[in-house]
Amino acid sequence: MSADVELQNISVTFGNFYAAKNVSVKIREGEFFSFLGPSGCGKTTLLRAISGFLNPSEGKVLISGQDMAGIGPNKRPTSLIFQNLALFPLMSVSENIVFSLEVRGVGKLERQKRAEELLELIALSGQGDKKVHELSGGQRQRVAIARALAIEPEVLLLDEPLSALDLKLRQKMRTELRAIQKRVGITFIYITHDQGEALTMSDRVAVMNEGELEQVGLCDDVYDYPHTPFVATFVGENNAFYGKVTSVQNDLVNVESSGINFFAKAGKKDENSNHSFSSGDDVILFIRPESIFIKNDNNKLDNTFTAKVNTIEFEGNLKNIYLKMNSDMSLKFSVPNAVDTSELSNNTDVELTFSSQKAIVLPKGALAVD
Amino acid sequence: MNTFYKKNGPLISTYFIIAIVFWLVFLIIIPQLYMLDLSFRPNLPPLLRGGPDDVHTLVHYKHFIFGSETSQDNYNYVDIGVFFNTIITAIFVTIINLCFCYPIAFYMAKVANPKSARLLIVSLIIPFWINELLRSFALRILFAGEGVINNVLIGSGLIDSAINFIALDIALYTGLTYAYILLMIFPLYNAIESLDTNQLEAAKDLGSSTLRTHWRIVIPHAKAGIASGCTMVFMLTAGALATPVVLSSPNTYWFTQLIYQWFNMNDNWSRGSAYSILLLSVSVVFVLLMMRLFKVKIGEIIR
Ligand SMILES: Nc1ncnc2c1ncn2[C@@H]1O[C@H](COP(=O)(O)OP(=O)(O)OP(=O)(O)O)[C@@H](O)[C@H]1O
Ligand SMILES: [Mg+2]
Numbered sequence: 001m002s003a004d005v006e007l008q009n010i011s012v013t014f015g016n017f018y019a020a021k022n023v024s025v026k027i028r029e030g031e032f033f034s035f036l037g038p039s040g041c042g043k044t045t046l047l048r049a050i051s052g053f054l055n056p057s058e059g060k061v062l063i064s065g066q067d068m069a070g071i072g073p074n075k076r077p078t079s080l081i082f083q084n085l086a087l088f089p090l091m092s093v094s095e096n097i098v099f100s101l102e103v104r105g106v107g108k109l110e111r112q113k114r115a116e117e118l119l120e121l122i123a124l125s126g127q128g129d130k131k132v133h134e135l136s137g138g139q140r141q142r143v144a145i146a147r148a149l150a151i152e153p154e155v156l157l158l159d160e161p162l163s164a165l166d167l168k169l170r171q172k173m174r175t176e177l178r179a180i181q182k183r184v185g186i187t188f189i190y191i192t193h194d195q196g197e198a199l200t201m202s203d204r205v206a207v208m209n210e211g212e213l214e215q216v217g218l219c220d221d222v223y224d225y226p227h228t229p230f231v232a233t234f235v236g237e238n239n240a241f242y243g244k245v246t247s248v249q250n251d252l253v254n255v256e257s258s259g260i261n262f263f264a265k266a267g268k269k270d271e272n273s274n275h276s277f278s279s280g281d282d283v284i285l286f287i288r289p290e291s292i293f294i295k296n297d298n299n300k301l302d303n304t305f306t307a308k309v310n311t312i313e314f315e316g317n318l319k320n321i322y323l324k325m326n327s328d329m330s331l332k333f334s335v336p337n338a339v340d341t342s343e344l345s346n347n348t349d350v351e352l353t354f355s356s357q358k359a360i361v362l363p364k365g366a367l368a369v370d
Numbered sequence: 371m372n373t374f375y376k377k378n379g380p381l382i383s384t385y386f387i388i389a390i391v392f393w394l395v396f397l398i399i400i401p402q403l404y405m406l407d408l409s410f411r412p413n414l415p416p417l418l419r420g421g422p423d424d425v426h427t428l429v430h431y432k433h434f435i436f437g438s439e440t441s442q443d444n445y446n447y448v449d450i451g452v453f454f455n456t457i458i459t460a461i462f463v464t465i466i467n468l469c470f471c472y473p474i475a476f477y478m479a480k481v482a483n484p485k486s487a488r489l490l491i492v493s494l495i496i497p498f499w500i501n502e503l504l505r506s507f508a509l510r511i512l513f514a515g516e517g518v519i520n521n522v523l524i525g526s527g528l529i530d531s532a533i534n535f536i537a538l539d540i541a542l543y544t545g546l547t548y549a550y551i552l553l554m555i556f557p558l559y560n561a562i563e564s565l566d567t568n569q570l571e572a573a574k575d576l577g578s579s580t581l582r583t584h585w586r587i588v589i590p591h592a593k594a595g596i597a598s599g600c601t602m603v604f605m606l607t608a609g610a611l612a613t614p615v616v617l618s619s620p621n622t623y624w625f626t627q628l629i630y631q632w633f634n635m636n637d638n639w640s641r642g643s644a645y646s647i648l649l650l651s652v653s654v655v656f657v658l659l660m661m662r663l664f665k666v667k668i669g670e671i672i673r
Contacts, residue, residue, distance in 0.1 A: 053571055074577045086568035090590045099586075100576035151577060 002186040003064040003077055003154035004029040005050060010059035012045050012211075019045040020056070021211040027189060029064075029154075032181050034190040034198040037208030038234065038368065043191040044083065046208075047157050050189065051080045063155065079153035081161045085144040087132045093143055094119070094128030100151040118146040121180065138169045145180060155187045162197065174200050195235045199223065207231045209368070217271070225268045226362070232267075232286045234368035239292070239331040241285040242364070245277045253277050253361045255285045258326050260305050264359035275363060282364040289320070291358035292333035295351040304353045307331065309344050323350070402650075409644035430644035449628060456625035457652055460608040463546045467554045467603050468596065470547065475558035476588065480567060498552055506545050506616035513541035513617075537619045545617040550606045554599040561595025562588060597664040601657045608653060625649055 005027040012020040019042045027033045035043050048054045050061055052073035061068040068076060088096050094115040095102075101111050119125050122142035132140060141161060148156055158177075162170045178201050181188045192198050198205045199219045206216040207230070215227045226232035233240065243257030248266075251274070255262045264285050266274040277283065293299045307323035310330065318334045319341055325331065333352070335341065344350060375383045410426045418424065429439040434453075437446030474494075478487045497505070512518050513535035520532040535541045565588060573583040589596070614624030629649070632642035661667070 051575060053575075073571070073575045074579075078575075080572070080575045082568045082572060084566070084568055086566060086572040088569060088572075088587060091586075099573070099578070102586075103573075103576065103578040103582055147576070 001152070001154050002029045005155055005187065005189065006060075006062040006065075007046075007050070008060040008062065010046070010049055010056045010061065012042070012049055012054065013057045018211045020049070023059070023211075023213050025206055025213060025216055027187060029187055030185055032178065032188045032190065032201055032203045034192060034202040034205045035208055036192055036195055036198040036205050036235070039193055041208045042211040043193075043208060044159055045211075047080070047159055047189065047191055050155075051078050051157050052076050053080075077154040078157055079148035079151060079155070080157045081144050081148050081159060083159040083161070083163065085140055085161065087140060087144055087147070089132050091132070092128060093124070093130050093132060093135065096132065096143060097128070097146045098150055099147065104151075114150065118150055121149070121183070122146045137165050138173060141165065141173060142176070145177070149180075149184060153186065155189060156181075158188065158190045160192055162192075163194075170197070177201060199235070205235075207235060209234070225360070226286070227268055227270065229284050229286075229362050229365040230368050232284075232360070232362060232367075237289055237332070238286045239289065239333075240367060241287070241329065241331075243283060243285060245279055245281040245283055245361070247279055248277050252356060253283070255283060255361055257285060258329050260325075262303050262305075262359065263356035264303075264361045265357060267360040267362040275361070277361065277363075283361050284364055284367075285359055285361050287331075287354050287359040289332045289334040292331070292352050292354045294335075295353040299353055301353040301355040303356060303359065304351060306349050306351050309346055309348050309350060311346070312341060312344065323352075405643040406647060408640050409647050411640050413638045413640045430641045431648075433641065434645065434648065452623045452628055453625050453648065455622075456608055456649075459543070459546075460604055461656075463543060463607045464600050464604045466543070467547050467551065468600060471551060471554040471558055471599070472596075475555050476562055476584075478555075479559050479562040480565070480570065494552060494555065502549060503612045503616065505549070506613045509541060509545045509548070510536070510616055513544070536617065539619050539622055542614060542617045542619070542622065545613045546607050546610060549610060549613050550603045553602045553606065557595040557599040557602070558592060559595075561592035565591045593664045594666045597660045597666050601660050604656055604660075605653045608649060 007023050007025050007027075010020055010023040011018060021042075023046060035046060037043055045054070049056045052068060052071060052075075055069070063077060073080070088099065091099070094112070097118050098106070098111040098115045101114060106114075115128055116125070119128050122145060124139060124142060124146075127135070127139075132143070135143065144161065145156075162173050162177075165173060174197060177188075177190075190198070190201065202219055204216065204218055205222055207214045207222060209230050215222055215231045217225075222231060222235055226235065229240070232238050241255070241257040241262065243255040243262070245253055246256045246261070247254045251265055252263050253266050255264060262285055264287075266277060267286075269275045293301070295304055305325070307325045310322045310324050313320040313322065315334075317337055319337060319339070320332055320334050321341070321344065322330065322332050378386065409430055410428065411424060412427055412429060414421075414423060432442075433439055433446065434449055435446055436442050437444055437449070474490075478490055482490065500508075510517075514520070515532045515534060515536075517535075519535070520529075523529045524532065533540075569587055569591075570583060573587050578586070609626055610624065611626045611630060614622075614627060618624060625645070626649070629642050629645045632638045632645060
């Protein structure tokens, strides 16, 4: 069984500080939904409101359409995986996993059977008698998942459960989490500040900043059509060119940035409509590093400009090239490792090109600073 | 040892070692060994000490059991009774103390915000600036026949005539419980403090009732603190003197009162030592029992 979760105008205040501000979102049943945002933006706060550990100052949490006000965490059909897992160190792995059944008075044999099923689900068969501290980080992770799944919750809430793991293990666990979610078929609400994590696992993501939702959508939509400068720079990498609108023709906006004229699409304001611009507006033009190419006879797109190479950085599968256009504008673009960059060296001028279809213009606003 | 020296420097290390050895040898081991030896010797006037009569003997232990140094016809019901009464009462006082302090310690460690927790700690400590004897007399005033408690109870119409709290030893139990409350609260508080609050929430999220969360999560985590608090409170309660002297009913004796009498009033140091050794042995047995019961090691208790 799985359930949908709806947040209606949720605000959470501590004193007069808003940790969450007017958050409204509908999470569908069976969905893998992520809240993505920088540290301290209120993700844990929101999750605690869903699980019932704190009451929102305003707004409602609905699970399967039922208002959860006044219903405690132990009575909600949710299960929470804590940021630090919070496994019980004095209990064995099995005892941890079926603790929720023990408190419900399920008999010992039945518990043992269920523990074995769950250990199999997390690929730890036969390790139920171990103590928690005898497990590796990734194994503990999986035990926490099994423990949360033991009561067959309708919604599983996960608070950055992978943040303590090293990169390789994190990537492996992403795939595993996704597979477990497919198998049990319940709603997963996942919290992370790692955009890679959110994009690889989720059906949809909500990008949060300072307690507010900036954008909710499918992963590729959020990546390709950010609604705000914050989303454009927080999700993936982006080059930001500050400038002014000089003219608008149909959907194409002409932006002048430090003496160069660029063409770009108007960015989306919400699902269905674009921002509208007029001459003189202060805007930012965004173009992703992977959409910029070195100009040559095969690659000639409708925007071209020149910049000076600053440094070249080797990142395994990619090479990142940092350039300067003038004193206060710099940019980055990436080429696959196979591309020959031997003729680029420091301070050489290169001609670059990108398509106006890949660039978007948004009203001036705050960027995500990492 | 080497790292100890390196960490603290030669001067401080030497000071520590001398201080600890002095403390152990001169203040604990030698006096206790002397008492142990004394307890096996007859009570002789100073002139005869070291003479031919000064031999090892069990007379004082015999006296504790049979009430006489020579005959074995009767048991010394009075002394044995006082002894067991003291031990059993001390155990009860320890249990009551634990039940009373656990919620307070839990509240301070996990429920109260840091500011009110600090306030609570201070208000628990300040009464203990007053000396133990004065605190006991204060309780005696509260519990007296015409005392505050009786006056309030009679005034509110709950009872018709004054309750004799002293004769019922209610005053004594209250006084003993109160006397060592801090030694229970602080080990408990420290132990519970160190529990990850997320574990409490995780248990709750998994559907656990408050009672079960305490039973399965908090108490197992805090067991070293519980054992440490219980052993300290038990030892000090069994060994208390001022509180029983002031608060016990005229026909209740605390074992320490007997010891005191042998040492001071009867000038029989040997018998006093024998009785002290008995009390000490039971206290040590109690500590070992607590460690067995809670499956903790001595190192954890001291922590
Ligand atoms: N109990 C509290 N009292 C006061 N302020 C709080 C409390 N809990 C959280 N906050 C504040 O609310 C804001 C959001 O906190 P929250 O823990 O939700 O962030 P987060 O997005 O989960 O961050 P992280 O990624 O670091 O876990 C923070 O600024 C934090 O200081
Ligand atoms: Mg958090």
